[in-house]
Amino acid sequence: MGRRAAVAATATAVALVLASCSGGGGGNDDEGDGGGGGGGSDPDATLNLALSQDVETLLPMDSNVGDNISVLDVVYDGLVRYDPETTEPYNYVAESVETEDNTVWTIKIKPDLTFQNGEPVDADAFARAWNYAAYGPNAMANNYFFERITGYEEMQGETDDDGNVTKEPEADTLSGLKVVDPQTLEVTLTGPFAGFGTMLGYTGFFPIAQECLDDIEACAVQPIGNGPFQVEKWDQGVGLTATRWEDYTLEETPEYGAIEWTEYTGEDNWPDFEAGNLDFAVPPPAEQQAAAGDPDLQERYVEGPGAALTYMAFPLYKDGPWKDVEFRKAISLAVDRQGIIDALLPSQRVPADSWVVPDVVPGGTGGTCEWCAFDPDAAKAALEKAGGWPDGEKLTIHLGQDATEQELFKAVGDSIQETLGIPYELDATPDYFARRGARDFSGPFRANWFPDYPLNENYLAPVYASGDAKNGNVEFGYYSADFEAAVKAGDEAATLDEAVAQYQEAEKILATDFPTIPLFVAQNTYYYSENVSNVVLDPFSGEPKLRLLEVTNG
Template structure:
């Protein structure tokens, strides 16, 4: 979630697409700067306020960046090619892609000295999967046998179980996982932070744990999360995992906007900004040179529509809104031409991406848009647009969209609902919004499926569902290679026809850092900045 993967949403556990992650092509980690390689010292990272720091409670990329240092998940994705590697686990195996046996590293502890065991993982997954807990990453566990018993479909129904039937602790370091259906790339899913282990304190008092998490990773929290100010980490001296932490300390400095963070980077008040504003790309390249990185991204922005609201129930209304938006003009004016206008639901870097999947629906055609709106009966205002205050460009592009809807469709009464990211996430997840909203998706792994399940999970923010769409996603999940891609593409066609989410643009990731640090490795996957690798060259 990311920011909404960034500001994210619930996501999915159903990847069976047998495309190698190495097929993601142009994505490359930022080129590391030559460094002394000496351990020690401290550095700072600019960050937007997270929503939670309990792994199963969040899918926000702001949170995930911090959690990446605090927790070791069973698996990790290599920053060079995205291939899956063991981390807290030492191995996994399955004869049928349904029953998986995971062996975990022995001799490791949480930051409070409690031993990390197979039960630490099982307990964490059960807590996230238990519906009444209301944890955001719940649906990541939907592939595991027994998930439905913890999440009954009937509204108000009581779960018939508190633990997943598909989890069995065989011994202190071995966990057997039984899935509902074959899922060949289950190990890739194990890299997501929700699959990290939790100590007993996490489930005993989740709220207290949220502001002072206790992990098993190379860094531990130094004090408590100071809301809207900072999060401090320090090296965990008893760490026995595979990620050797180089710096002694990391300070996450929380900013309300990327522009402010960029100014602070220029002034030397923060060392790393992984989200340089697109409008500052030319300036950043001039100022930072080899310490500026731009990479193709799987991150997408959408305009989400509450389809259960009668005013948005007709797909023609939704398509009219899409055709009234000048994506090319907005990305040029606000994002310096760095972001790419969307012609698909998925990022350009994703295997199986089709450059014009959206067709006329994503093409700017104000005359046709107005005709379509009138044919559908018009729109009764007010139109409320919801977005976060995490970045000034969100309000800028929402203002442009509002003006275009006024000018092109005659919708005169447009109101803004701007709020903190965590507040917006809560509002949208509860379905309390009364109009369109900024929806963002940051990939967990490079697959069309990750977008489809990530955006259109059961109970998603738009409120949209479609049986044919679900069947095609399931068909893709059960298939291999080109057959899987073809099924996912047909599902994408349905989502683009119905348009509960209007694709807007495909991000490019831009980062910059100070000259006092080195070995900066930033990938385009969930890990982002590899905190453990950064060296301090003072």
Template structure:
């Protein structure tokens, strides 16, 4: 899972802007450096413990996985993997290409993947992406806080270039998922010197770590030994911490920054961003959504009629037009149209603005006690639309709905992890792979890694499990769609809208692309010749 946000310290960000404006300085190094808008990651840069966008963007440049996703279509193809084969959708034989090495010169082997996956699954490590390993046979023995086995029996090294994965039950789309960062390999250095690794991460990707100043920037340098088929073209990537999305956008326009990963809502109105950025304005269909999570651990939200009433009190159409200039689309379900298996209008009337019906549902539920707070991190550019959503709820239902922002993404995640939200909370989600399943399992299965609501429905768990085991992808998608309808009726997470992948480049940049999963493809980055 990748959560979308920015998080920084304003004073340090300002110091950075003064000291390191733009990628277009006078020296040769800066002339080959791409400056990228960024925010501090939630955790150290460990693939199995990174489930948010800031850390994920760096990890995707540092590492290469078994599978990669096409920059235009998002469709998978083998990268480190030479072949992934199965006869029963339960046991998979994975053969990796020779010649791949980590940045420290050590080889990438089948053991590298097996060790990484076992570490992520192990309960004592409390890895954020642990639940991505839950389908592997033996996960239940290694995942508790006190494991009863040291490793998962479903992972077996055959030889340095081959390993097998046996799942607890068939999972038809398993190969599709293997481009997600939770499945990246880890070097031996991580296991023997974790502190050293965290200070200077070592991957196998197109860029390698050079330096980091916390709350200021992180620099990667091109890996000239990268074994991938498409080589990086720029020398350095400078991920720069910003406290305000608008500031980073303005810096792209002025030439003090090269790439902004999203566009502030104010610039979307009237398509101003296209005028501002010209050829640097980019948009493509994606797997990105916004929603309002419901803290089901708060008894005020226990009745699903309350949740449904709130959903039907939100005027999505007006908000997307007025705040986002019509670029975002009102949600009709949890998945987006770019996902394989997407079914339109899954949400039906529950995602339709209907003030009268919303008030009826709330009355049937017995009303709502006390103020209703809506929370988001204000450093991510969310304030305008969160205010608008709160206003729509307040005016429709007549309850005291208030937007109560927190200053940073890290604070937002702290509240989520501690289950301390006292009202609705903003949920930004981008798919991990191009399937309807990526919008369901990690968000709504009982105990899943991104189930921040405390949602549990045995019928949903069973439906997802049945879909996993379907004999074909088409049958699996039909099962996932049925599960989606059940979850929407429960409404643990209120869909708001889907959004295309939108990003911007300065005039200095010839090319810098994202794929439909909103992951930067840093091998596409090219700078215009300096005149």
């Protein structure tokens, strides 16, 4: 659909327009697909959810995986939020976000907002959070989101391969971040970027209370938010409890009283859902058919288009057959995407044929991947052109310890082996993310990405750009001067529409270089209990929009 984002930068002042979204009381029944409890929320009701991604922190600047973000979405408020149907940003904590040149941005913050400890949510609250995140030695996961702001480079310093600081940063604050007055923040970028306003609803841009920074370790497990729910207790590895903050003053606050998250290894939560202990779950592959044939469950089923792209990446930083683009083409052409989906996850995945998921963000179109169709003959020809596969060696495919993904990638490996005769083994490792960051893989590996903000650039630059011609991007070592030039051209475009078109040119370069293999796009699906209604799924993460839910507990 190529939806246009709400920020359209021009030569004159532009503002993020406040779009209508749900108000208090969990939203309008017309917005959701869910039946169930009905009759509005019960203020004493508790929502029961699962966490499945080994959550280690609740610091917004250090949280960049789905489960952290899902929790923080109700504990914190950002400057903008995203419409669940269009993905367009609309002002929330921000009163206005304006620019005349796409380089200097003026953010006005609504007055009289506070954190849950009574501190003001003002320009200082955002400045201190962004400076902490951008300071290299703090090693925050969302550090790179601030690289567009002037002064970022001076805050990084240098480290050796073991992580030891060899050169201290020259600065500890962003020179491009100026608190004009208590309600006004001025942001100066290193160059024009028409999409800056679309980024501001992402978790990494949330504000932080001073009390939080004074004891950052405590705040990582007991955050001091500014959203409609506050964390009461987090027993890490077991469960997390949040209750409604009664002093919350903005519009989007549910009427139910509490949320209980239970932590699971992988996605082993379906039995608890069937037993009535969870309000949302997705069945594992082995239970798919039974769930689809259960008429009661089908009445409590919701689905929608997804944004999460699963792909196979290669350790291009390491010698191996994968450094030949023909080998990468052979692997892609050997994967029967549709057959795997039909056998394991019908309705939960669709075959991927692009690096930007179509119809989710501006600029997303299908069919950009020429070698993503299953073609055994073409796969064998490409492998022969690449020189074949070394006799007696196994192809190791690395991934995390998620039961569904292990079944999915076993099927991928089986398809490669059957088509090309390449034996394989799965390396499902509990420290997957650490190993990936340390470049510790000896073969291809599963990777996944869903956008943090609604722009095709977010599928491209954060994953593939690095500015490092020698080492390439951190995770798999890809570098292309042409790709980076195309991304830069998008950044410097005068309008968002022009930027989107330039980023599409960058995707075409990926399609030629073929550094990764698009495999599957997740369809957003959930089964839900009789206790919940007005179920709307987040188009980015695929998680239920907790602020829109109505909960009755019977």
